[in-house]
Amino acid sequence: MTAREAEAERDELRTKLDAFLRADAERIAAEFLAVPADLFDVAGATLADVLDDDGRVSADKIKELADAAVKERPGLAAPGMTPGLFGAYGPSLHGAQGATGAFAKPAPSWATALRG
Template sequence: MSEMESSTTPEATPAEGDTPSEGNPANREAAKYRRQLRETEAKLSAAEERVNRLLRKAIEDQVSSKLAVPADLFDVGKVELSDLLDADGYPDSETIDAAADALLKQRPHLSARPMPWPSVHGGTEDEDDEEAPTRTWTEALRYNDPRYSGQRR
């Protein structure tokens, strides 16, 4: 490496918006404050992102008993995080429950609870009916066997 290349390091390059301030101490101080401002804004943005992730996780935990995939509240339901917070910025339970119920009303298949099966009875729903014969698999398989044709019911 030559001496010219080693003297121009990235640290020596002024940041965007900064002017070289070799002679004026006021410019150096202003550049220092601009750098601090950008760093602080980046830290604030990262902190806001973490808080939003934590709030979203808390809301997803609350609707996990209602939705099979709690993230569906945001992804499928298109609900914004800010819509589910109260005036102080905390999750509002009533609003969250109402949003989950509204989503389930539109798309019941997203429910965490299994949907009941339709009736599989052959038209009779009387489980108390003692006269109804109880069939076994052996009887069902023998039904069409000519050797047991006399045992049909």
């Protein structure tokens, strides 16, 4: 293998690793943002911004970045999540806004309908 081939292989592997890391970051960001890619595309985060000192995706850093993005642009929040209620995010308390948790009305089901 020549030096150029080794460099090309390294670059290809780096691109693949970056794609995996970004996908993992977006998976975590989906808890907070309606469109997880907005963490990078709208909020302007870079991959380096979401990695810890060991090069792993940091859920804490993603939450901080998502919180900052939603504070600036509340429409970025994931459905059913309202910034500022329980820490940075919490379930919406308004039924029309997709309430979840203890405040949510249960969704209608066939079992409920058949029971009358």
